[in-house]
Amino acid sequence: MATIRDVAKLAGVSVATVSRVINQNGYVTKDTEQKVRKVIELLHYEPNAVARGLAGKQTGTIAFILPDISNPFFPEVARAVEDVAQAHGYTVILCNSDDEGHKERSYIEVLKKKYIDGIIFASNTMGQEDMQKLYHIDDLPVVALDRAPTNQTCSVIRSKNYAGAQMAVNHLLSIGCRKIAHIYGPPQFVTARERLAGYQELVKKFPWYSPDLMVPGNFHLDGGMKAAEQLLRAHPDVDGIFAGNDLMALGALKTMSRLGIRVPEQISICGFDGIALTAVTEPELTTIAQPIYEMGATAARVLIEKIQGNDTNAQEYELEVELVERGTTRKKVT
Amino acid sequence: MATIRDVAKLAGVSVATVSRVINQNGYVTKDTEQKVRKVIELLHYEPNAVARGLAGKQTGTIAFILPDISNPFFPEVARAVEDVAQAHGYTVILCNSDDEGHKERSYIEVLKKKYIDGIIFASNTMGQEDMQKLYHIDDLPVVALDRAPTNQTCSVIRSKNYAGAQMAVNHLLSIGCRKIAHIYGPPQFVTARERLAGYQELVKKFPWYSPDLMVPGNFHLDGGMKAAEQLLRAHPDVDGIFAGNDLMALGALKTMSRLGIRVPEQISICGFDGIALTAVTEPELTTIAQPIYEMGATAARVLIEKIQGNDTNAQEYELEVELVERGTTRKKVT
DNA sequence: AACGAATATGTAACCGGTTACAGATAAAAG
DNA sequence: CTTTTATCTGTAACCGGTTACATATTCGTT
Structure with a gap:
C-alpha cells in the first residue's frame, strides 16, 4: 500500500500538498493538483483511515448502542441508521447492551478509546445523570432514542x-x-x-x-x-x-x-x-x-450534524404516529 | 486524557516499559510493573486504540457484511456475532449490502482503509472469484456464511x-x-x-x-x-x-x-x-x-481464530438442523 | 515603484502508541 | 573467577496521516 509520502515523492511535492489535495483544503494550484491526482491514480493510493483518525481525532465511525438487535423493533432502526451513515461516509458499530448499565458503560469506554465520532443511544435503563456524565466528560456527540427529553446537551428522537x-x-x-x-x-x-x-x-x-x-x-x-x-x-x-x-x-x-x-x-x-x-x-x-425507519434515519442525521459541528444544542424531535387499520379491529355491526 | 508518555514520565520509566506492562510482553520486573500500574491507575490511563491500531495494524474490529439486517433471519446471527466478538474484545461493524456487488466492494474498500481485522461475509451474489480476490489481495481473514464451500482460503459456515x-x-x-x-x-x-x-x-x-x-x-x-x-x-x-x-x-x-x-x-x-x-x-x-445463533457464533469464533494467527487453512463447518414439530403439521387420523 | 494581501508550497512537529536494537545487570555455567 | 545467557530497561525510529508556521511568489492598490 502506498503512503502519502510515496505519492509526495513521485509527484515531486511535499506531503502537505498531497494532504491538501486529498482534503480539498488550503491552497493548491490547478496544475499541482492535477499532477498529484495523476500519481494518486497511478499508485492506487488510498489514505489510511487509522492514521487519519489518529491525527485528526475523527474516525468516520459512529456507534449504535441498543438493547438487543434481536428485538424486532430494532433491525429496521439499525438499517436506517446504517443507510444514512453510509450515505455520509460513516461506518456503524453495533452494540447490544441488554439494557444493562454496566454493558453500556463498558461499551462507551471501549468506543471512546477508538475515537468514535458519536453515539446513538437507545437505552431504557441508563439514568439521566449517566447520559449527562457521558456527554459532559468529553463532549462526545450523543443522540438518544425514545428517552424522556432532558435539558441536557443530548438530542432526543421520539414519537408521540x-x-x-x-x-x-x-x-x-x-x-x-x-x-x-x-x-x-x-x-x-x-x-x-x-x-x-x-x-x-x-x-x-x-x-x-x-x-x-x-x-x-x-x-x-x-x-x-x-x-x-x-x-x-x-x-x-x-x-x-x-x-x-x-x-x-x-x-x-x-x-x-x-x-x-x-x-x-x-x-x-x-x-x-x-x-x-x-x-x-x-x-x-x-x-x-x-x-421506525424515519426515527433511525433522523437519529443518524442529527448525530452527523452534531459531529460536523453545526447544531450543537440539544433538541427534541417528536415524530408523528399513524393509525394503521387492519384486521384485528373492525367496525361492529349494531 | 493521559498518554503513555505521561505515564512513563510520572513512573520514571521509558514508554517501552509502560508498553510492556500494558501488553504483558517482554521482560519487566515485578517492582517496576507495580510502579507503572500504580501510575496507570492514578492517571486513569487508557491506551489509545487508534494509535495502537496504527502502530500494530490491528484495531480489534471486525465487520459483518450481510444483505439486510431487516431480514428476520439476520438479527439473531448479528447478535451472536456481536456477543462472541464482544467476549473476545472485538467490536463489530455492521454493513447492509442488499446483495449488491458494488456495495459489497465499496464496503470492503472502506473497511480495509480502517484496518479492520477480519470480515464475516453473508452474501448470495458475490462470486467465488471476488471472494478469492478479496482474500488473496491482502490476506484479510474472511469467513463466509451460507455459501457453497470452495477450496479457497476462506472458511465457510453453513448448515445441512x-x-x-x-x-x-x-x-x-x-x-x-x-x-x-x-x-x-x-x-x-x-x-x-x-x-x-x-x-x-x-x-x-x-x-x-x-x-x-x-x-x-x-x-x-x-x-x-x-x-x-x-x-x-x-x-x-x-x-x-x-x-x-x-x-x-x-x-x-x-x-x-x-x-x-x-x-x-x-x-x-x-x-x-x-x-x-x-x-x-x-x-x-x-x-x-x-x-441460527450458533452459526453466527461459530462464524465469529472461527474468524477470531484466524485473526489471531491459528487456523490459517480454509475449513467448512456444516451445522446440524433440527425438525421442530409444531401446529402447522400434525399426524392425520386415518 | 512600493507594499500589503492573497495564493502556493515546503518543513517539521505532532497524534499516541509499538518495537527493533543496544546497553546494563543479574544469574547460571564452566 | 571468567564467560555465557537470561533478564531488564531505555533510545529512537516507525506506523501514515494533519497542520502550524515559515517562506516564496503573485496580485491588486495607491
Missing part, C-alpha cells in the same frame, strides 16, 4: 406515545368497543409509561373504567399472552385490547386464538409500533405505527 | 440444507401427506438450490410427482403467499407444502387462512430456518430449524 395511545383508544371506541383494557410495558420504560398515561387519561371518565383493566406485560410475546389470559379471567366482558407494543398485541391475539375467541368479532386488538411482524398474522394487526 | 429439506419432506410423508409441493427460493441462492434438490431427490420417485409442484418464491412473505395461491390453483389436491424458508411458509399459511383452508387438517406446512417469527402465528409453524 401519549397521543398515539389515545388514537388507539379512540379507534377502539369508534368501532364500538365498550370496555377497553390495556396491557402495558415495563414501567421503567418511558414509552410504556406514556402509552399507559394516554390510555388512562382517556378512559378514566367512562363508567366501565377500572384500574385492573390495566395489566402488566413485558413488551414480549409471552408477556402479551399471559396478560391477555389474566385479563380475560378477570374481565370476560372486555371487547377491546390496546397493547403497549405490537409483540404483546400479537401475544394477545395468540391467546384469543387458543381460547377460541374470534378477533375482531368478539374482541378487537390494537398494538403499537408498526413493526413488520404485524403483517404476518391473519388477521393482520391493527397498530399505531411509529415511523 | 439438503438433509434438512429431506427431513421436512419425510416428516410430511410420515404424518400422512400424499402430495407434497415445494416453494423454492431464488435459484441464485445456494441455500435455495440445495433445499430444492433435497426435496426433488426424495419425491421424484413418487407417482404423484410433477415438476410443477415446485413453484418459485422470493424468500419473503408476499412471495410465499403468491406461490401458495398459484400452487393451489394448479394442484387443489396438494396436502403438504414444504417452503424453502420460514417467511414463505408463513406467507403460505396466510394464504390458507384467507382461502379458508384449515391448517394442518387440510394442508400441512413446514418451513425452514427456525426464526423467532415462527412462534408468532397460531398455529405455530413447524420448521427445520437451523442453529
